[in-house]
Amino acid sequence: xxxxxxxxxxxxxxxxxxxxxxxxxxxxxxxxxxxxxxxxxxxxxxxxxxxxxxxxxxxxxxxxxxxxxxxxxxxxxxxxxxxxxxxxxxxxxxxxxxxxxxxxxxxxxxxxxxxxxxxxxxxxxxxxxxxxxxxxxxxxxxxxxxxxxxxxxxxxxxxxxxxxxxxxxxxxxxxxxxxxxxxxxxxxxxxxxxxxxxxxxxxxxxxxxxxxxxxxxxxxxxxxxxxxxxxxxxxxxxxxxxxxxxxxxxxxxxxxxxxxxxxxxxxxxxxxxxxxxxxxxxxxxxxxxxxxxxxxxxxxxxxxxxxxxxxxxxxxxxxxxxxxxxxxxxxxxxxxxxxxxxxxxxxxxxxxxxxxxxxxxxxxxxxxxxxxxxxxxxxxxxxxxxxxxxxxxxxxxxxxxxxxxxxxxxxxxxxxxxxxxxxxxxxxxxxxxxxxxxxxxxxxxxxxxxxxxxxxxxxxxxxxxxxxxxxxxxxxxxxxxxxxxxxxxxxxxxxxxxxxxxxxxxxxx
Amino acid sequence: xxxxxxxxxxxxxxxxxxxxxxxxxxxxxxxxxxxxxxxxxxxxxxxxxxxxxxxxxxxxxxxxxxxxxxxxxxxxxxxxxxxxxxxxxxxxxxxxxxxxxxxxxxxxxxxxxxxxxxxxxxxxxxxxxxxxxxxxxxxxxxxxxxxxxxxxxxxxxxxxxxxxxxxxxxxxxxxxxxxxxxxxxxxxxxxxxxxxxxxxxxxxxxxxxxxxxxxxxxxxxxxxxxxxxxxxxxxxxxxxxxxxxxxxxxxxxxxxxxxxxxxxxxxxxxxxxxxxxxxxxxxxxxxxxxxxxxxxxxxxxxxxxx
Numbered sequence: 001x002x003x004x005x006x007x008x009x010x011x012x013x014x015x016x017x018x019x020x021x022x023x024x025x026x027x028x029x030x031x032x033x034x035x036x037x038x039x040x041x042x043x044x045x046x047x048x049x050x051x052x053x054x055x056x057x058x059x060x061x062x063x064x065x066x067x068x069x070x071x072x073x074x075x076x077x078x079x080x081x082x083x084x085x086x087x088x089x090x091x092x093x094x095x096x097x098x099x100x101x102x103x104x105x106x107x108x109x110x111x112x113x114x115x116x117x118x119x120x121x122x123x124x125x126x127x128x129x130x131x132x133x134x135x136x137x138x139x140x141x142x143x144x145x146x147x148x149x150x151x152x153x154x155x156x157x158x159x160x161x162x163x164x165x166x167x168x169x170x171x172x173x174x175x176x177x178x179x180x181x182x183x184x185x186x187x188x189x190x191x192x193x194x195x196x197x198x199x200x201x202x203x204x205x206x207x208x209x210x211x212x213x214x215x216x217x218x219x220x221x222x223x224x225x226x227x228x229x230x231x232x233x234x235x236x237x238x239x240x241x242x243x244x245x246x247x248x249x250x251x252x253x254x255x256x257x258x259x260x261x262x263x264x265x266x267x268x269x270x271x272x273x274x275x276x277x278x279x280x281x282x283x284x285x286x287x288x289x290x291x292x293x294x295x296x297x298x299x300x301x302x303x304x305x306x307x308x309x310x311x312x313x314x315x316x317x318x319x320x321x322x323x324x325x326x327x328x329x330x331x332x333x334x335x336x337x338x339x340x341x342x343x344x345x346x347x348x349x350x351x352x353x354x355x356x357x358x359x360x361x362x363x364x365x366x367x368x369x370x371x372x373x374x375x376x377x378x379x380x381x382x383x384x385x386x387x388x389x390x391x392x393x394x395x396x397x398x399x400x401x402x403x404x405x406x407x408x409x410x411x412x413x414x415x416x417x418x419x420x421x422x423x424x425x426x427x428x429x430x431x432x433x434x435x436x437x438x439x440x441x442x443x444x445x446x447x448x449x450x451x452x453x454x455x456x457x458x459x460x461x462x463x464x465x466x467x468x469x470x471x472x473x474x475x476x477x478x479x480x481x482x483x484x485x486x487x488x489x490x491x492x493x494x495x496x497x498x499x500x501x502x503x504x505x506x507x508x509x
Numbered sequence: 510x511x512x513x514x515x516x517x518x519x520x521x522x523x524x525x526x527x528x529x530x531x532x533x534x535x536x537x538x539x540x541x542x543x544x545x546x547x548x549x550x551x552x553x554x555x556x557x558x559x560x561x562x563x564x565x566x567x568x569x570x571x572x573x574x575x576x577x578x579x580x581x582x583x584x585x586x587x588x589x590x591x592x593x594x595x596x597x598x599x600x601x602x603x604x605x606x607x608x609x610x611x612x613x614x615x616x617x618x619x620x621x622x623x624x625x626x627x628x629x630x631x632x633x634x635x636x637x638x639x640x641x642x643x644x645x646x647x648x649x650x651x652x653x654x655x656x657x658x659x660x661x662x663x664x665x666x667x668x669x670x671x672x673x674x675x676x677x678x679x680x681x682x683x684x685x686x687x688x689x690x691x692x693x694x695x696x697x698x699x700x701x702x703x704x705x706x707x708x709x710x711x712x713x714x715x716x717x718x719x720x721x722x723x724x725x726x727x728x729x730x731x732x733x734x735x736x737x738x739x740x741x742x743x744x745x746x747x748x749x750x751x752x753x754x755x756x757x758x759x760x761x762x763x764x765x766x767x768x769x770x771x772x773x774x775x776x777x778x779x780x781x782x783x784x785x786x787x788x789x790x791x792x793x794x795x796x797x798x799x800x801x802x803x804x805x806x807x808x809x810x811x812x813x814x815x
Contacts, residue, residue, distance in 0.1 A: 122561060125546055222674065236665060389542070411548075428556070
């Protein structure tokens with residue numbers, strides 16, 4: 001009896017071993033990319049995090065995309081040209097002779113199908129980027145009109161960001177959305193092969209791609225959550241490109257001899273949002289004092305090893321509306337103390353400083369450093385650490401006390417995206433600073449710019465608004481961060497300001 | 510035996526109900542999945558629409574009722590992040606988790622048993638002190654440290670094994686070693702102290718007096734009697750290893766349930782967390798049941814009664 005039990009147990013263990021150990025992927029001259037997390041879906045309307053988007057940008061094409069040399073400038077992709085027909089209508093001429101990976105032709109119906117999906121509320125995650133659209137009209141097989149409710153100056157840019165990927169209508173009707181999300185079909189340079197969850201996603205080159213077949217034939221995307229393990233995989237040759245290298249690991253990559261870091265400025269601005277509805281923080285002098293009290297250069301040097309630049313407003317230098325005349329608040333503790341006294345708080349104020357622990361790079365350390373600096377000018381800081389969804393809930397309800405770390409960015413590289421989508425009417429941060437309520441000069445400038453097609457006027461409005469933003473300091477402005485990837489020396493790869501990995505531009509030397 | 514199993518089944522149902530209720534309440538009261546699903550610059554209108562479509566605008570008690578009704582039918586719902594059935598996602602990763610936990614436990618046993626017996630039989634010698642010292646080290650080193658050190662030495666410096674991932678036996682070595690370090694040490698100490706207790710017992714003296722060789726005394730008469738606490742710990746450790754593998758799975762990019770669950774918790778993916786916790790709790794309960802059955806097998810005096 002006992003022997004039988006033992007034999008059965010042993011047999012079961014061996015069977016489990018056999019089931020659980022499939023053969024590994026063959027690599028060779030293929031490319032392995034390691035990201036920090038596994039994707040959650042391959043339906044481009046169901047995710048907005050960059051590790052998901054990276055797959056979308058290679059499987060699908062959009063109507064337009066960013067010029068890799070000048071992110072923020074549009075270049076054609078599935079649309080060959082576009083123009084504003086009247087203030088409410090944008091007309092797109094489409095590329096001919098393109099087909100999806102399953103052979104289905106790409107045409108105006110596919111664009112209309114995609115737009116119809118995008119403007120359906122509550123069933124996917126990218127509605128917000130397309131909420132200005134009323135409908136899409138098919139003019140002929142290769143011409144589409146997109147009609148907005150109000151004039152929308154950045155409509156075309158919206159299609160370059162997330163959610164803009166063109167979907168295959170026949171295929172999706174044939175399968176369903178759930179199957180589509182795990183077995184996607186696009187028009188892009190790479191075809192989907194397989195997805196073993198939490199282990200790998202495999203893509204292969206689309207030989208009939210309209211720009212010509214990509215150079216690398218097979219690409220494996222591996223999720224490796226641990227920062228050190230990603231670097232180890234790169235130096236060991238198990239991956240050729242890795243994302244999200246933390247500044248502390250840069251020297252390790254460089255010392256290995258086989259690899260290099262690839263870094264570039266992004267449009268993510270790291271700031272502490274200030275809840276300025278009441279109390280001392282409702283006083284602009286107190287908010288300015290906080291801005292003078294923090295030594296941004298020291299933080300960038302010590303905590304981020306120089307991979308960032310200080311900012312003077314919440315608008316990054318990559319975005320339309322950036323005002324180069326606005327300089328960062330200098331580090332001036334004496335001025336900070338004086339402003340607090342002028343505001344009526346000579347004996348200091350209590351301020352809550354909250355951040356996650358690992359949501360943003362070095363977030364907890366950053367809050368601790370800022371707390372010490374604020375203490376030096378008489379502020380009594382209280383540092384709190386939040387779990388991701390707790391943090392989201394506080395943001396949503398606008399109920400966080402004091403300062404909350406955030407890194408807003410615009411997917412359209414436009415001031416409207418980085419400020420007004422958050423702060424404007426209906427935006428999730430509308431409540432926290434009365435300076436953007438209806439009737440204020442800031443409100444007027446931003447609302448006007450949102451619906452004017454006159455580019456010069458929009459620029460003037462945004463630059464004026466940026467000055468108010470700087471002076472009124474509704475945020476503690478810190479820095480615009482860099483993205484740090486790393487690659488093996490034999491691979492030609494350059495990090496992009498939009499954080500995307502575009503495989504079509506990657507090759508072996 | 511039948512009554513015993515029926516009673517155990519009843520206990521299991523109660524435990525699972527309590528676990529699910531606790532998870533439901535804690536999750537729903539501490540976070541909101543909608544904000545984690547939408548981009549950070551989503552509008553209020555968009556947030557409200559998604560909240561409604563997920564049914565999260567209903568009173569908590571209504572959501573709880575619906576949740577129980579679904580679970581009773583065996584339906585854990587669709588993961589909010591993955592848009593796929595939650596239980597299916599957990600089931601996909603379960604083999605990897607079981608493999609890792611099973612290998613770690615096997616490894617722990619294979620090392621701990623001889624080490625503990627050896628130390629007990631050579632009580633007070635330098636070798637005993639060395640074994641006890643090693644065990645203390647294994648128990649006190651945090652798992653993330655052990656994992657990273659192994660990776661540094663085994664993969665980066667010696668280049669013997671792959672740094673991370675899943676697929677071949679080489680991928681299994683470092684995660685299993687890392688995960689085994691704690692139970693290995695704990696069990697070695699337990700075996701040693703259990704053996705020491707029994708080695709002084711009357712029947713052992715009798716066995717020796719009968720002139721049985723010392724090896725026979727230790728293996729046949731002592732070990733089996735010292736086995737009860739070890740079996741208890743093995744059962745508990747298996748449950749702990751399955752749930753406690755999270756850190757190990759993160760470091761070595763092992764596609765197990767723990768890693769799936771931790772990302773699900775971050776994102777408040779309610780259905781997915783509920784399904785994963787359900788499975789882990791079930792494995793834990795089953796492991797305990799197995800321990801109870803082993804008692805009866807090891808010690809004829811133990812009767813399985815309801």
